[in-house]
Amino acid sequence: MAVSQGQTAKFRVLIAADTYPPHVNGAAKSCHRLATKLTARGYDVHVVSPHYTAGPDTVEYREEATVHRLKSYAAPTHEFYRLVIPRRANRVIDNLIGELSPDVVHAQCHYMIGDAAISAAERRRVRLICTNHFMPENLDPFIPGPQFFKNIVSKWSWYDMGRLMRKANVVTTPTRLSADNMNDKARLDYVVPVSNGIDVAKYELGEQESIVPHPHPTALFVGRLAVEKNVDVLLKALTMTDPALNVHAEIIGDGEQRDTLHRLAEQLGVADRVTFRGLVSDEELREAYLRADVFTQPCTAELQSLASLEAMSASTPVVLADALALPHLVSEGVNGHLFQPNNPEDMAEKMSTVLGASEEQQLAMGQASHQLASQHSHERIMDIVQKMYHGATSDEVSDMISEAKLR
Template identity: 25%
Template structure:
């Protein structure tokens, strides 16, 4: 098959959409398909790099990191049409989705769309939350993706959101796959891990909680910080906050005001290849976010052998199993009890790690690519 993937966000950005598109490209190519990617450039010009077409774009200033483009009669679009893909698969809802629709119409192709983002939780970033209401957002999303041939969502939660928007297109649930092998730490990393520990002041004997991801208000990290403050009255624990984002300064200020500078460490952004090393420093992954469509970091943590303690969220149902690979909590007391329970089981660390790893085998890249490939074949007439 000739497959065109489109996305407004790609490298050098690091987020769930970028990871998903990269993994899908890699796995489909490995299966013998011819795959190309159409995305937006962070430079002032259009260029092609291997199988990736970058269209010149500008800072749209709608929300942090958003790009816009006026390149709709670009030479690369003509080149893609001449290449004549068998199917187009869009991954974001704005600029390159318009390109995907245009290419679909010109070539009469099937058009698949993956819905990655729950916009209800991100409206505060769009013109600072002053322009688009939830109802208006629903109307926009329905208009943008209501005409595609089939929609992929990673969870039932995301599918339910689209059903609530009144979208009546076929919807298939296919969890995004990740490279599980990345999170198996080999012995050669021992010295590097020691170096990271020394740099950030984490001792090997410390009991460490970790949040890893984008530091946005919607991630509700404030709640975790307050819970950790109370928990430290009963347990001697530390916390790593790994990542960057628009809410970082607010969180650092909060930590300083609470006097938790010795207990909560901010690392900032870390290189993608070092992410597994940071998971290896911790005992438990924690999050209070309810804005996830799937929660790729939950899967990464479990693949690293970390139990997960997360606020109850439909996106985590079937992923986090209470008492097996972690706990979902509904309030502060349940959070504290979950942490205490897991720390008290630290003597059974190998059993805990084994259960965590085994629980995410179904999220492998092979399973992900296989399910997407089957969906494509349902739509293509050769």
Template identity: 35%
Template sequence: MRIMIVTDQYPPMVGGVPMATRGLAEDFANRGHQVWVLAPSYGPRDARRLEHKVRVYRFSSFEWPTYEGLRIPFLPFMPVRNLIKKSDPDIIHVHSPVVLGNIAQILAGGLRKPVIATNHYLPINMSRSLATDPLLGKPFNNISYSYLVHFYNRCEYVTAPTQTALNLLYKHGLRAPAKFISNGIDLKKFTPGPRDPEVLRRLNLPEDRPIILHVNRLSEEKRIDVLLNAVPKLKNKAHVALVSTGPAEQELRAMVERLGIDDRVSFLGFVRDGDLLPLRRSSALFTIPSEADLQSMATMEAMACRLPVIAANIHALPELVHHEENGFLFQPGNSEEMASYIDRLLEDEALRERMGEASLEIVSKHDRGQVLEQWEELYRRLAIEFKEAKERRQQLRMMRKYSGYLPPELQHMQRTRIRRTGNL
């Protein structure tokens, strides 16, 4: 198939959406499909290159002033239109309902191309301060969802990575055909393994303390502050390893210094895959206090390495973390409760082993191979249905043009279409 993926977030930007879109593009290319990715550039010029069999087209952009790393393209209508016409994709898959996603959707209608959209966003991703404000929070959330749902209702099909994420769209008026499809992970790559003291030495982590691992963008809505506030409350002298970077890093470093826990927290920044996998295997548990995840790929990767998880009980995280089965759920923002669960796990090796095995069982349903098969089946079905509908419209126009009369059954089809779409 010929697949076009459109996203405003793509590597080298750090985060779950860039990781998910790149993984999907490269996996499809490795399965023999032709794949194009449309994304912002990291400079004033357009660029294109072949990246791991994927044709990546980047359009000149500027940095979003309130979200570090997010780039906004300069409305490249004609270049995108020309690329769609030239590549002639069977399906256009939009992952960001912002600039490039809107452009692709607008142009796809005129060029008769089916559009699938996947929702990765919550209002809190756009602004935590507004989303959680006592007075402005509800109006801001409603406006954000009104925009998202309006965009998705103009697509042929909508997906979300979890049932929770999909239900949030239904709650705010989604009418387009939809289903949830996990982002998935490569269970051949992420597997359990022995503890690796060498990687701990290489990353300057203590070998004589249990490692509490956290992998997520260091931004306000990810609530790393809750984890840091839990550290002084721990009875166990564990060490926290924070992997990734983000706009809140300086503030979090200042918080570590203020709490006097410099010797118990490490900011590791970007960690290459060759070290991150053994680091997961060398950790005692994984934590995710985030209030802004519709599905956490980092959590799934930790689970695949047989780690128990302590997570905030909010949005889609309970779909991965089953309380007292493969980990614990704590009230969002409650660092004392989080600390108590960390201590409980660190003090009971048998419990960690049992919960780690449960993590393996739960994450097995998210194998990337199965996920890709779901996408391929959906792409093919929509492409066929869209083509058949296009042919029916052409037949109706021809019959009207040359005969001036439609049989009763075709008149009924035409009236039905007009009621549903408002046009012939």
């Protein structure tokens, strides 16, 4: 469906998210990029999310969107996650939708904020798009109690996802594997795999640009330092790489596991080969991708892995865990390798294979990574999202994705 400039100038989108910058995680980054791209296309974009600190409801007028922050409380078992009282979220978000009269509500979750936005959109008969970025099992490390209780919570969360997202006009998730998982566990009949998209050009090396290489072959990890990210597997793998290569690791990100990982690096005797950089600026992150000799992702719960796509956009070979959505990003032996999840020995072997390859072979793997990442170009994805907002059905969205080869 063609959308005129006059139409987009008036079209209002409300994005409902349980996490948004300054939070640093894949879902927050994806929502921010979505808001930024929509605003660039002339949409009137509003975001509703929990406040990232203590305080009353506030409204922020940011470059990418008007952000409505709801009063929130610190989660007792998580370092940055914020909780919003459901009853209050229901009332505030219903009033907000009544005041804004959005043309579409795009819920990025089914918990607190998402739950309230989905229910209000259905009640007020506003077009509703739901996108899932989350695996309920990711909550396990933060839920107190025995495993059987965590399993009950996970099963309930899948059920609740289905109950709520079934109300949407279109339900999406970043990959086909994730869609199949939602079909199976949430009993959702039709989930369309729509990539989060990536600004590939942002991470490309400019014509007049040069990057100083690392003095040693270096494996990069980017992400939250959380239990489910399995960064310990990378540190253990480092001890098993070919000694002749003298492989180093650069770790960018922060989280509740930072001290544990620092201690582990000391215990393993690799502290002198690991650089923990914490949080960095966007420009520093881009440079890190361009400097890296290989990008690694040991996490086994990635629904897409934007960090992997960013690294691939920078023409970096990859070594990723053979789990969930990550196999979609690897052409085995072409742009890198998959390794057996939670197996540091296999990870080390694959890292050594990439880092021990000739310069020409590494360059070819990097170029193959870039080519694969280009299939997830943000502009191509946004064309589909735009049509989805303006009335495209699940079948029509699925057909557009197939034609663009974006699954």
